[in-house]
Amino acid sequence: MGDGAMAANGYTRPPPDDSFDGTHAIAPDHIGGENTPGTPISPATADCAAILKSVGLPPPTQRGAIAGALYGSGCAAIKIFVAAVANAPALSRTQLADGLALAGQLYLSFPPGPMNVTSAANPTGGQFYRGARWATSCQCWRLIDKTFRPGA
DSSP states (O other), X not given: OOHHHHHHHHHOSSOOOGGGTTOEEEESBSTTGGGSTTOOOOHHHHXXXXXXXXXXXXXXXXXXOHHHHHHHHHHHHHHHHHHHHHHOSSXXXXXXXXXXXXXXXXXXXXXXXXXXXXXXXXXXXXXXXXXXXXXXXXXXXXXXXXXXXXXX
C-alpha cells in the first residue's frame, strides 16, 4: 500500500474492517509515528504544533483531526518555499527549483517526511521511507521500524 492510501485509511469513518488488520505499507512520511509508542515527534512537527497552538488550532498529529494534518502539510509547504527562496540564485519563478535543489535535506512537519532534493529537474524529494502496519486495535497505522531509510 502506498502513502496516499495510508492517509485516506487513517482518517476514514467508519475505518477499514478487521480484514485490513496487519496490512503493510511503505511510508515516505510521518504517518504511523504518532501512533507508535517511543517514536519521537520531529523538531519540525513540534515547531508547527507550537505555531498552531498559538492561534488555537489543533496540532498536526492530533488523532482524528484531519484539519491538523492539513495544517501540518501547510507548515511543510511553507518550509519548502522558504528554503527554495533562501537558496535561489535569483528570486524568480524559474529559479525556485534551483534554490530548492541547493537547500539539501529538509526535515518537514507531520505528515510529510524528510526530503532531499538533489536536482532542479526533480524537485519532489521523498527519497526516504519506513515500513508501517495497520492495527485494527487502534484503527491506526503503526511503524514497523522508526528509522527513515534512504530510497534507491
